Amino acid sequence: MVRKWMVFALSTGLLVTIAGVGFSGADDDDSPLEKVMEKVNKANAKIKQGVRNPATYRKKQKEVADNSKEMVKLAKQSKPMKEALGKAKNEANPQEKWNTLMDAFIEKSEKLSEAANKEAPDYDATKKAFSAVSKTCADCHNVFRVEENF
Numbered sequence: 001m002v003r004k005w006m007v008f009a010l011s012t013g014l015l016v017t018i019a020g021v022g023f024s025g026a027d028d029d030d031s032p033l034e035k036v037m038e039k040v041n042k043a044n045a046k047i048k049q050g051v052r053n054p055a056t057y058r059k060k061q062k063e064v065a066d067n068s069k070e071m072v073k074l075a076k077q078s079k080p081m082k083e084a085l086g087k088a089k090n091e092a093n094p095q096e097k098w099n100t101l102m103d104a105f106i107e108k109s110e111k112l113s114e115a116a117n118k119e120a121p122d123y124d125a126t127k128k129a130f131s132a133v134s135k136t137c138a139d140c141h142n143v144f145r146v147e148e149n150f
């Protein structure tokens, strides 16, 4: 009986290890922009959870505040990246479009961070500022052909 469990534990452990290696291997192939976007997505998910309703927000205020700051940093970090420019749909000047969309992303993230980092942040104001950020994600993904299934 004991031996059976050992074998079971060992084989599942092995599977987890293989899966882990597989994932980290895929990460290495990601472009720098993709890596930043993965972080953007993580911060975004935390904020989204935190502003779900006023009761959640009361508990997660700090998390929302910190992740909003992080979002500003990541937005600024992604602006100079050029790898997506070739993917623009119907754009005469992809670089200009990219800059405009990135500036909107940076500006809305800064507004969100301002709202969320106030001493007594207002739920409605933070939630509204977050919706404005979400819109900038979709606006850019539409032009640069990113599927929105996250």
Ligand code: HEC
Pocket: 031, 033, 034, 037, 038, 040, 041, 044, 083, 084, 098, 101, 102, 105, 133, 134, 136, 137, 138, 140, 141, 144, 146, 150
């Ligand atoms: C100005 C453009 C722009 C903005 C703004 C933007 N993204 Fe992206 N995002 C991209 C591009 C381009 C890619 C595709 C990167 C690639 O495949 O190389 C991408 C990819 C992604 C991915 C997929 C990453 C992967 O592993 O392939 C996620 C998730 C994502 N973005 C989330 C977000 C979220 C959430 C926001 C807003 C909070 C956001 N993005 C704002 C341009 C943008």
